[in-house]
Structure formats: structure tokens, C-alpha cells
Amino acid sequence: MLERLQYRMAEVVFRPFRVLSLSWKGGRAVSAKYTLAAWAVFLPTLGFGLWLGKGLSGDPFRLDTQPTTLTYIGLAFAGIWLFFTLYVALVAIALGLLNAFGKSTASE
Numbered sequence: 001m002l003e004r005l006q007y008r009m010a011e012v013v014f015r016p017f018r019v020l021s022l023s024w025k026g027g028r029a030v031s032a033k034y035t036l037a038a039w040a041v042f043l044p045t046l047g048f049g050l051w052l053g054k055g056l057s058g059d060p061f062r063l064d065t066q067p068t069t070l071t072y073i074g075l076a077f078a079g080i081w082l083f084f085t086l087y088v089a090l091v092a093i094a095l096g097l098l099n100a101f102g103k104s105t106a107s108e
Contacts, residue, residue, distance in 0.1 A: 008037035016091045023098045031099040038092035045085050052081055 011019050012034060023031035056074050059065070 005037055005040060008034055009041050012038045012041055012091055012095075013088065019091070020094055020098070023095055024102065027103045028099055031095055031102050035092065035095040035099050038088065038095050042085070042088045042092050045081075045088060049081060049085060052078060 008019075019034050023034050056078055061071055061074055
């Protein structure tokens with residue numbers, strides 16, 4: 001079970017169009033599994049962002065000081081994290097909508 005979840009998590013990150021297509025064709029049963037995988041990727045990423053924010057609130061990252069190389073590296077890292085978090089959040093939202101409003105496979 002854990003291996004399947006990890007495989008779906010990787011698919012959510014690296015094959016989002018395939019996941020959305022499978023969820024659209026497979027109905028709620030397939031969509032629910034990928035929605036769980038998307039949340040399993042998104043929530044730890046969000047938690048890491050809280051930890052990252054605590055680290056970036058130190059003296060090297062204050063806006064009223066002269067920027068250093070460390071500041072630029074930290075801000076670039078935060079930008080990459082933000083992009084990835086928004087990307088996974090959008091996939092999770094799309095999967096949630098497909099799960100909520102998609103076709104039900106119980107009647108087939």
C-alpha cells in the first residue's frame with residue numbers, strides 16, 4: 001500500500017497531465033487515490049515552508065541590511081520552494097475538483 005502511494009506521489013509531481021487524464025477517465029475512485037497522494041506531497045512541503053520561513057527570518061535576510069551572497073542563495077531557495085508548493089497545490093486543487101464533481105464509477 002505504501003509503495004503504491006509513493007508511486008502516485010511521484011506521478012503527481014512528475015506526470016501531472018497523465019494523473020489528471022487518468023482521474024478524469026477513471027472517475028472518483030481513481031481521483032480519490034491521486035488526491036490523497038497530492039495532499040501527501042503538499043502538506044509536508046507546506047510544513048517545510050514554515051521551517052524555511054523561520055530560517056529566513058534571521059539577521060542575514062533582513063531587508064534593511066546590505067544583501068550578501070547568502071541572502072541571494074536563501075531567496076533563490078525560497079523562490080524554488082514557493083514555485084514547487086504552488087505547483088503541487090494547483091494539482092491537488094484540480095484533483096480535488098475532479099474528485100468532487102467528476103463522474104461516479106459506482107453506477108457502471
